[in-house]
Amino acid sequence: MSILKATNLNYSVGSSQLIKNVSFEVEEGSIFSIIGPNGAGKSTLLSLLTGDAKAEGIVEIAHQDINDWESKELALKRAVLPQSVSLNFSFKVAEVVLMGRSPYVNGLAEGPHDYEISREALKIVDLEAYWDRDYTSLSGGEKQRVQFARVLVQLCKDSFEESLAGKILFLDEAVANLDPTHQHQVFIILKRLQTQGLTVINVLHDLHLTAQYSDHVLVMKNAQMLTCDTMQKVMTPERLEEIYEIPFRVIDDPETDWPLLITG
Amino acid sequence: MSTEVKPVSKSHGLNYGIYLGFFSLLLALSILASLTIGAFAMSPLSVLAILVSPLASLLSIDLSAYYTTVEETVFWNIRFPRVVLGILVGLSLAVAGAAMQGLFRNPLADPGLIGVSQGAAFAAIAVIVLSGNFLGIFTLPVSAFVGGVTTTLLVYKLSTRNGKTSIPTMLLAGIAIGTIAGGGIGILTYMADDGQLRTLTFWTMGSLASATWEAIFSIIPLVLIAVIALPMHARSLNAFLIGENISGHLGFDPDKTKIQVIMLSALLVGAAVSAAGIIGFVGLVVPHLVRLLAGPDHRIVLPGSMILGSAVILFADLIARIIVIPAELPIGIIMSITGGPFFLWLLMNRMGRNTF
Numbered sequence: 001m002s003i004l005k006a007t008n009l010n011y012s013v014g015s016s017q018l019i020k021n022v023s024f025e026v027e028e029g030s031i032f033s034i035i036g037p038n039g040a041g042k043s044t045l046l047s048l049l050t051g052d053a054k055a056e057g058i059v060e061i062a063h064q065d066i067n068d069w070e071s072k073e074l075a076l077k078r079a080v081l082p083q084s085v086s087l088n089f090s091f092k093v094a095e096v097v098l099m100g101r102s103p104y105v106n107g108l109a110e111g112p113h114d115y116e117i118s119r120e121a122l123k124i125v126d127l128e129a130y131w132d133r134d135y136t137s138l139s140g141g142e143k144q145r146v147q148f149a150r151v152l153v154q155l156c157k158d159s160f161e162e163s164l165a166g167k168i169l170f171l172d173e174a175v176a177n178l179d180p181t182h183q184h185q186v187f188i189i190l191k192r193l194q195t196q197g198l199t200v201i202n203v204l205h206d207l208h209l210t211a212q213y214s215d216h217v218l219v220m221k222n223a224q225m226l227t228c229d230t231m232q233k234v235m236t237p238e239r240l241e242e243i244y245e246i247p248f249r250v251i252d253d254p255e256t257d258w259p260l261l262i263t264g
Numbered sequence: 265m266s267t268e269v270k271p272v273s274k275s276h277g278l279n280y281g282i283y284l285g286f287f288s289l290l291l292a293l294s295i296l297a298s299l300t301i302g303a304f305a306m307s308p309l310s311v312l313a314i315l316v317s318p319l320a321s322l323l324s325i326d327l328s329a330y331y332t333t334v335e336e337t338v339f340w341n342i343r344f345p346r347v348v349l350g351i352l353v354g355l356s357l358a359v360a361g362a363a364m365q366g367l368f369r370n371p372l373a374d375p376g377l378i379g380v381s382q383g384a385a386f387a388a389i390a391v392i393v394l395s396g397n398f399l400g401i402f403t404l405p406v407s408a409f410v411g412g413v414t415t416t417l418l419v420y421k422l423s424t425r426n427g428k429t430s431i432p433t434m435l436l437a438g439i440a441i442g443t444i445a446g447g448g449i450g451i452l453t454y455m456a457d458d459g460q461l462r463t464l465t466f467w468t469m470g471s472l473a474s475a476t477w478e479a480i481f482s483i484i485p486l487v488l489i490a491v492i493a494l495p496m497h498a499r500s501l502n503a504f505l506i507g508e509n510i511s512g513h514l515g516f517d518p519d520k521t522k523i524q525v526i527m528l529s530a531l532l533v534g535a536a537v538s539a540a541g542i543i544g545f546v547g548l549v550v551p552h553l554v555r556l557l558a559g560p561d562h563r564i565v566l567p568g569s570m571i572l573g574s575a576v577i578l579f580a581d582l583i584a585r586i587i588v589i590p591a592e593l594p595i596g597i598i599m600s601i602t603g604g605p606f607f608l609w610l611l612m613n614r615m616g617r618n619t620f
Contacts, residue, residue: 052509075515082510088370089505089560099503102514108499108563154514 003028003168003199009048009057017223018044019055024218024228028166031190031200033210033231036220037244042203043083045220046172049201050080062166075103078168079151083176085143093130093138093146097121100150104157113158120160121149124189126182140177148174148186155198165197172203187213211235211259219243235259280568283558287571291351294578298347301582303589304338306331314339346475350581351574352487353472353540354550356532358573361547362554362565363494363529366501367522368420368434369508371552372610375533376544378438380415382445384530384537385467386452387411393452393460401482409486409534415441416526470543470596472581483535490528490535491570497521497528498562505560543577543596545603550576552610 002025011019018041026032034042048055051066051074059066062077069077079100087096100121101114122128125145130138135146152160155167169190175183187209190200204210210217210231217234219226221243227234234240240248240261249262299311313330320327331339357375364373364380375381391398391407399406418441423434446468453464466474500521503511508518536543554568577595580602584595 050509050513052512071512071517072515075513078513080510080513082507085506085510087506089555091505091560095502095559095561096506099506099514102499102503102516105499 001028002026003062003166004049004201005058005060005063006049007058007060009045009055009059011044011048011053011055019048020223022057022220022225024225026199026201027216028199029194029197030215031194031213032202032216032218033214034201034203034218034220035205035207035210035234035243036226040220041223042220043172046170046201046203050078050170061168072103075154076157077166078170079154080170081147081151081172081174083173084140085147087135089136091135093122093127093133093135094118096135096146097149097153100152100154103154114153117153117156117159118149121152122146124152124160125149126185141179141182144174144177145182145186148189152189155193160193161196163197164193167197168199168201169193170201173205174202175209176205183209207235207240207261211261212256232259235261280558280564283554283564283568284571287554287568287575291571291575291578294575294582295347295351298350298578298582299339299343302343302585306335306339306343310335311339315344342475345477345480346472346581347578348480349475349539350472350578352480352483353536353543354546354574354577355491355570356483356487356536356573357543357546358550358569358576359491359494359566360529360532360536362551362562362569363497363501363525364416364547365551366504366562366565367525367529368423369505370434371555372435372548372607374545374548375412375529376542376546377548377607378415378419378434379440379442379445380412380419380438380530380533381537381542381544382442382449383415383418384408384412384534385542386445386448387414388534388538389449389452389464389467392463393456401478404538405483405486405535407534408538409531411445412530412533412537413527415445416530420522420526466594467537467541469594470541470599471584471594472540472577473592473594475539479539483539486531486535490532494525494528494532495563495566497525498566501525501562501566502560541594541596543599545599545607546573546576548610549603549606552606 004026007023009019009022010017022045034045036042044053047053049059061069061074097118098110098114101110101118105114119128119131122131125148127142127145127149130142130146135143138146151169155164155169156162175186178186191213194200214231216229217231218228219234226243227239235250237248237250246263251260251262253260296308300306300308310331313327314336317327361374364375365371385408387410388404388408391403419434419437422437423430449464449468453461456464500511500516503514503516504518504521511521512518550573551565551569554565554572558564558568580598581595584593584598587593
């Protein structure tokens with residue numbers, strides 16, 4: 001069953017067309033990755049799917065046109081983790097995470113449960129001790145993990161074990177700044193949330209992460225969709241050479257069955 | 265599962281109530297000082313007696329033994345309206361500054377610094393010189409509001425691309441627009457008659473000296489609307505600080521927040537400028553002090569700026585009144601010579617840390 005459907009998306013800024021005639025569907029509960037060379041239109045495509053930019057064509061989330069969603073209703077269904085966040089004001093780490101609770105807060109202040117789940121989220125991303133720290137004093141990678149905690153508490157209303165069926169998390173190269181330990185930590189958490197029904201749509205550069213964690217892969221090149229298929233069908237030497245224009249070798253890892261990619 | 269839940273400790277371990285109490289105490293002190301100190305000194309006791317005398321006379325208690333008729337006249341016609349106006353102007357400029365800083369996601373936005381006050385003053389002066397009044401006592405505040413909205417929108421459009429405000433562009437665009445408005449005011453000065461000319465000088469310097477009940481009543485409705493409506497945007501302004509798009513992802517409506525905050529801050533700047541002329545730096549200094557103490561959450565920054573802004577204006581006005589007795593300085597001058605260095609200090613500080 002598809003949870004997101006894009007039909008004939010086109011998007012231009014000035015005279016340059018950044019997205020040309022892209023159509024695809026995302027299956028509910030899958031991890032869906034968008035890959036492609038620099039400047040191919042990956043992040044632009046994602047911004048059309050999150051509603052940050054308005055496309056020509058139709059984006060449907062849960063069978064309803066994205067333009068017909070109330071902002072507040074949509075916030076209960078999907079969260080977005082951008083590549084980086086610039087914040088010039090000295091919020092505490094806790095306050096940044098708590099902002100993820102916004103869709104659940106009616107009135108002026110967060111309640112005890114909002115604090116509890118935010119603290120748990122920081123524990124999940126290994127930053128429990130940072131609760132009271134000044135967010136602006138953190139390193140780039142730490143900030144990104146705080147932002148990850150923020151989207152976790154937006155997706156999970158009552159607990160991190162609840163059903164996430166019908167919910168979507170968008171990530172825009174969100175792990176690019178993280179060390180390998182925390183890159184994998186993020187994806188291990190995403191894999192777990194996937195078993196609870198979460199759909200993940202992410203823009204990725206790292207082909208190994210793509211191969212390891214994606215169910216489906218959409219390839220963008222020159223503002224167009226080259227293909228959209230299962231991970232195994234995209235991760236072939238022929239496809240990868242076509243995408244990146246350098247030679248690739250693909251070896252199946254005998255232990256995990258994941259394709260291992262070797263360039264050159 | 266963690267069972268122990270500690271509320272997020274606000275800056276320095278104190279909570280917001282304590283800060284609001286502290287600011288209120290400063291405001292009470294500034295009110296008391298403003299009512300008693302001046303070219304004509306009054307004791308706190310007589311001030312208190314005059315203040316409660318209308319109420320007391322309803323209960324047939326006569327307090328007139330505690331004050332002279334001269335004191336009574338000075339109090340009701342000069343001191344008290346000036347304090348009320350000071351409170352309204354201070355809270356308006358300070359909270360408008362705080363809201364604009366949230367909107368621009370940048371702590372250097374000040375209505376005086378980015379040309380909004382000048383735009384408001386220009387529009388009001390144009391109406392005085394060119395067409396006279398068309399809305400009775402609301403003519404000035406309303407035209408100043410229109411000038412303020414136009415300038416804010418212009419500066420925002422010029423300095424913001426894809427939800428990111430460029431600080432240098434904002435400051436430079438603000439300077440340019442302020443200069444253009446200043447030039448316009450200059451042209452109007454040539455066209456003005458003698459009576460108008462006196463008003464014009466007052467506008468450009470900023471002063472509470474012409475505090476009248478009429479001026480107060482003409483701006484009270486505007487200030488009240490904004491004072492009630494602005495804090496309702498506190499949470500969406502917080503989200504705005506992480507990013508315009510992100511505030512949308514979190515379920516707020518960034519476009520609605522933007523337009524309403526622009527309108528409400530322009531309303532406040534228009535009200536303040538129409539009653540007291542251009543007073544700079546209040547909107548910059550006050551929210552910064554509140555953030556320094558209590559953190560950047562708008563749920564404390566907005567109300568805190570209102571209270572502290574009133575106190576700062578009253579203290580500045582007190583200095584303006586007594587520093588060259590029997591004459592007095594325009595309050596705008598006091599704010600400029602104290603706020604200017606503060607602004608420079610902020611800039612230098614920012615070069616080192618890049619955060620606020």
